Amino acid sequence: MVLFGSDRPVPLEYTYQFYKQIGGAESNVAIGLARLGHQVGWFSKLGKDPFGRFIEKFIRGEGVDTSRCIYTDQAPTAVFFKEKLNPKNINVYYYRKGSAASLLRADDLDEAYITSAKMLHLSGITPALSSSAKETVYRAIEMAKAKGVKVVFDPNIRLKLWSLEESKPVLLDLIRQADIVLPGVEEGQLITGEEDPEKIVDALRAHGQQIFVVKMGARGAYYDNGQEKGYVPVFKAEVVDPVGAGDGFAAGVISGLLRGWTMQEAVRLGNAVGAMVVGVSGDVEGLPYWHEVEQMLNNNGTRQDVIR
Known part of the structure; x- marks a missing residue:
């Protein structure tokens, strides 16, 4: 989505x-x-409009392959507005009902592209957009698992999109199919009724090989x-804008696992990336480059020697 924000509190x-x-998660x-x-690689469906072109160009400019992104003239690209009164009082207003992304269909997927990957990352936001988007998520998982591609799932519960009653069975099903699950502790509590991270994992685990990382803020x-x-x-970290920290954390954990690091090292990397994200206003602007993360880790968690 296109995000509109104000520099005035x-x-x-x-x-x-x-x-x-x-x-966007x-x-x-x-x-x-x-x-x-x-x-x-990133795939989605965007409106054939200036906002859609802006999103695709921006993401491609960040070095992400957008060749499987689809444009449609049947619906507009979604937008949302961020109201930041202070770092602890941030409100987000979404305008994405009937958006281009909600028109995603399983037929839009490129199976060869998905099965050539090492990991497939999905969130619980997409299945909330529409029934066809939900079917697309399930089909992508089916494609990935058939070829041994690891499925990473972040519940990312958005109760503005669907109710807990509607979302809970879908999210539980997707969690059970995933190989790596990245819930927030509040999300785990909503789904399981448990408050303790260890009990949340015990309640969610479907098979012994699953990896769980519970974000605890x-x-x-x-x-x-x-x-x-x-x-x-x-x-x-000095918190300027907490929005996007969970996505940065996910990127760090996934990066650590792809590098063959231990679980503790991968989660520490996730924490480092998340800490760097919250210090900058915006969803992606604070995401660090590898040399910056290395310097932060080598400085025992301080960013004093990092030069942007």
């Missing part, structure tokens, strides 16, 4: 000028992974891959 009704950015993760040095993260488990603390 006032309610939207008193905002008269907006700056244009992009935002899957595209955030794609850009995050590309900046960390990985080959990444300022308390860090908990991981359990069926063989080892543990807690990883956060990096100190």
